[in-house]
Amino acid sequence: MIEHPAFSTEPWQVREESLNLDVLPQSESLFALSNGHIGWRGNLDEGEPHGLPGSYLNGVYELRPMPYAEEAYGYPDVGEAVINVTNGKVMRLLVDDEPFDLRYGTLHHHERTLDFRTGMLHRTVEWTSPAGRRVRVRTTRLVSFTQRSVAAIRYEVEPVSHDTRVVVQSELVTNEQLPPSDGDPRSATVLESPLQPEEHHAYGANLGLIHITAKSRLRVAVAAEHHVDGPDGWQSSAESETDLARFTVVSRLRPGQRLRVDKAVAYGWSRTRSLPALRDQVDAALAAARHTGWDGLAREQRERLDAFWEHADVEVRGDQRLQQAVRFALFHVLQAGARAEEQPIPAKGLTGPGYDGHCFWDTEAYILPILTYTAPEAVAQALKWRHGTLPVAQERAGQLGLAGAAFPWRTIAGRECSGYWPAGAAAFHVNAAIAAAVVRYVACTGDADFEREVGLELLVQSARLWHSLGHQDEHGVFHIDGVTGPDEYSALMDDNLYTNLMAQENLREAAAAVDRHPEEARRLGVDEGQVRCWRRAADAMAVPYNEELGVHEQSAGFTRRARWDFDATRPGQYPLMNHFHYFALYRSQVIKQADLVLALFLRGEAFTEEETERAFAYYEELTVRDSSLSAACQAVVAARTGHLDLAYNYLGETSLIDLRDLKDDTRNGLHLASLAGSWIALVAGFGGLRRQGGTLSFAPRLPGHLFRLSFRVTAFGRSIAVCITPDEATYTLLSGDPVVVRHHGEKVKLTPDSSETRALPEVPSLRAPRQPKGREPVPFAEQ
């Protein structure tokens, strides 16, 4: 937890006003820059002190052995782990004869600012060396959205007190020594020196290092170019060795004089391209960056972000921390997805090595929904990546004795990297999340080419999976047995309701897509009988319900199990999985994260209002939110059922997760799905957004703390602005043809250049659901 406000509350930026070494590892994650291809943690320019150095390239991983105390058939024996690639951020400084190191000397001023509109990280420092030389350092860093292979740094140093000789060393550093693993299973595997040298060079202001990973055989090329501006008389030199390339500038400065070094860094990697090809690729990227120049890169960055905020901004009045948090969240979601381009969007984006850099269902279930309504081109790219891994997923399905494709629980390149199958292979619902993301994207964008070329096959292969995974009992009911739902405190259950309902939709949507693309479907081997079977299975899907209690069951038999003894559980025993054996958790009614509640959210139409209320109340009492994926879903259902304060508190939890380090692991990277949850909670929760086929419906309701919420969504070729106040909601069609939306069920026709305003209905006064003792959400104001 970040106990005290380490960062200022401002609407468009995160600012750290002084250096706080206690939260340095967290700040490196918060200040991380990324375009989805390159990721640079917010490490200090001079490299040290650091929490965790981190430079990542999406898709670059090393293989690691996966050992088992007891082997069994079908266990993956090698996994993938993201590696820290060549660090292009390092800018060391010598002030006279002393290194610029903030652990020594006197720090007068230190400020870092992540600006959501410029997309840059700014830093200003004023420092006196132990020998009494005072200098000002100002740096700006960006990872370009417009030039995908390029990151850049502007580094400026200026003496304040004396004539000073300064030496700036701009470096590329490979195989940095990393701190040892802390043993937290959410942390990363630490791989020693993952990169083997292939080539290095340094001439003039140009540096280059080329390496290759030992086992995964991925070639990584990094090159840097520098432009120096300073008073006459500066000199430079450059040298390289296998794991280090260095450009050095020496200058003598008088107070007020400034030495500026602009550095452009280009990254490239490939499994297939030759060394010369890759080297040319990064040099070409540098040439383009040189042509654009620093100011050009900064301008392009700003323009790209202006365009994003134009469609994506969410404005909140009444709570400045929430305003900041939601923009912080949107900014990082964009960073993760913007240019991933047929690579995965990992759970941590490229902000840290947590979960070994793996991509989970988080992407399709939490991140792609936002991007669908705000930056849909990124969604197509992310799903193309999944599509590219189909051969591996089909092979895996075969290994599991199933038809179609079984996508991995966690992966980088497509292979299953989960080492505990009851919460890995058995969590088949990932496949439904992928299918749902396809359906959502196609419905919102009408991108028929995508559906034909990418979406259809994903739907067909997942439908085949479900059909082979389930079976019809003697009464014709279709059951899916022995699977694990989102709640990881249960496993290997029959008829997990969330899974069943998501599979049902998957089967139906696959059938519908086949109807739309009969020829392509035939080419995939789909025949009419198959489609009939899918529809029949969907219609016959088991939906477990406890008649006595009048609530749906998370899985068959779940509500009959013993309740967890919450009274006997101490606060320090959460998260439970760190203090109790899976066995104890699995056999009890205790829920790690929204599972049935997620079904209430995503398949809301499958439940009556009363069923939703009863189920929400029942499962609230059991849900401990030991997963960061939970609060947002609970916020949505709380808002829909009229528990607005509760929804608001959950919104706080999901949106402040990293700014306050609520899960105590922000150091390993940001919780992108939870951050995405801020948008989900606001837009689907308080905004009440649902898509029903080709219609958007809204059911706005504001919690007492907010007096305005406005957001924009892009769908069906329209951009619609929604502005909600405590009493009314106003809908504006910003672009596109007239369209009908729904406001609390009522049809509202939107036409260009005019707004429609509707009153908000009264919120029913309901008994607030209860949470397990000690697991009530902290009121937003106290978070």
Next chain:
Amino acid sequence: MIEHPAFSTEPWQVREESLNLDVLPQSESLFALSNGHIGWRGNLDEGEPHGLPGSYLNGVYELRPMPYAEEAYGYPDVGEAVINVTNGKVMRLLVDDEPFDLRYGTLHHHERTLDFRTGMLHRTVEWTSPAGRRVRVRTTRLVSFTQRSVAAIRYEVEPVSHDTRVVVQSELVTNEQLPPSDGDPRSATVLESPLQPEEHHAYGANLGLIHITAKSRLRVAVAAEHHVDGPDGWQSSAESETDLARFTVVSRLRPGQRLRVDKAVAYGWSRTRSLPALRDQVDAALAAARHTGWDGLAREQRERLDAFWEHADVEVRGDQRLQQAVRFALFHVLQAGARAEEQPIPAKGLTGPGYDGHCFWDTEAYILPILTYTAPEAVAQALKWRHGTLPVAQERAGQLGLAGAAFPWRTIAGRECSGYWPAGAAAFHVNAAIAAAVVRYVACTGDADFEREVGLELLVQSARLWHSLGHQDEHGVFHIDGVTGPDEYSALMDDNLYTNLMAQENLREAAAAVDRHPEEARRLGVDEGQVRCWRRAADAMAVPYNEELGVHEQSAGFTRRARWDFDATRPGQYPLMNHFHYFALYRSQVIKQADLVLALFLRGEAFTEEETERAFAYYEELTVRDSSLSAACQAVVAARTGHLDLAYNYLGETSLIDLRDLKDDTRNGLHLASLAGSWIALVAGFGGLRRQGGTLSFAPRLPGHLFRLSFRVTAFGRSIAVCITPDEATYTLLSGDPVVVRHHGEKVKLTPDSSETRALPEVPSLRAPRQPKGREPVPFAEQ
């Protein structure tokens, strides 16, 4: 599989009439000698060729790390693995200048005989060296039942063709190089050089080596003494180094002259005793052996076995292979249990390193029943060992969030060594098997001291476990959720019927034992309320039953699951676990081994005859017998339900498992539980033995192939002989007071010195149950 009859069929021995190197590893297991403390595999005296060298001391293990691809709370991180201790069997021979190695030269005759009555392994060889020197070698080996620390060898060599100089080297060899693991999960962990040297000596005819294991810190001392007898002129010498001690005898022999070396080997080990103490211990054992002499050791061995067979022999007429197999089985069960003395009886005994030398529920559920009726003192010892591990089991229960004690799924010294908890920690039924063994032993022997000092606490702690493990639902039904029953093709199920019924008995018997020993129970913290709760839980125990099908369910919901597609399963895909993912198995109706059928056997009184028949038929169709623990239980229930030919075939499978290497892993050690199953199938199956409280009842029925079956059981201070022919059964009270037994329900009073004969009732003609396609048992005659 041993394809051709490699061993002769004889009633009291296993004889190999020629050397068959193809089955050398299997023969080493079959010819293993053990007294439960020391185990010597049947390796050739000269050490090579070998399949797998093996010398074991019960309780001597090394720790090995247990790695996980994904760690979680409560996973054991170190396991125990049996190690190959110092080999005291090696007797090398030089014939003139050529080593006696059967891979070279000409082998005229080679015979090895394991004799069940003498308890010795005999070997005779006649061989001509490549240089043309023909010799006869005769050796006999025993591991003493009467002198627990002692094994002995008589080694004789005699030239046939020429005057020959012979050199005999008698050795102690530590840290032998072992063949690499074959990757079979049933095999052993191979630990390189597990023993660190502490001391070695050689003086006169006396050798000694003392070592200690690196991590488990167990000290192992071995000493040997020799007596040489030969024509005048022989010379001897002795030397030692850290891992080798050697006594060498040189003699020049004329044809017909014989050199004889008698070797006594003493083993000792300890976790606590000092080096001098342990050294004295083995020297003292040698002194005792010297005092007894070779002939004395052989005589004692014979006498001990005579006494055993007196009470334990099972005579079968009509099938010589069965006769041999059942005595082979009884002999090895005795070897495993006779002198284990507060050490475990491992699944393989001390015949090989399979399953890392671990002890499973096999001991209590399969081995102790025989020993209870034939050698009850060994049962008390085995249960004292369990009792000694109570502190570890109580700690483990705490770690699992449970009360009482949770005994490990597999272990040597008491810690949980299972690396896959769904088939390890979750298989709580091991605790019920231990309790049932206590109950059986106490009922049969009336050993009240044992019950007070050992049995009561085992019952109390296991009852506490069950009570905390289950819970009462709103209707008052007691459920045990999320556990794994004997069938390892299902896991983490609710209300496994076998587990529930065994727990029910455990709870009731614990309550009854508390009533018998109120004071000791109070000392264990048992109060009346606790006992009431146990009884209430037992009375309210859930017994899953499918009303529609009219069969009991293996676990709640089991009969609703999809049936395994047996038609699509090829013969080469068995055992299924080696070719299918656990997920695929777990979600299907497919059964590895008797589970509900074991409940039909052990808790027969809980089912009507019709229920038993229906359930047996239902589960037969699903049971693939991929575990060696299955056939015996199926044999019993088949016999009880009148399917005598089926029972007979299952009896063949369980009894020939190692003589025919049916599971293709006899090389790693014998399947003691399956061997014990021969007795179970004969006595509880065809004999129909059941104990109901203090009464034995029989329900004899013979399959068509047998025309006589006689066996003896010792219980309640009586020895009773039962002789069954196709038409009648005769009961004889051999010793003890008059007693009433039941013959097919009818009371029969037995008095000394007279026999009671009763006719066998007609066997009803029933439709034979079917097995999964391709998994029908092979007819006995073809096995």
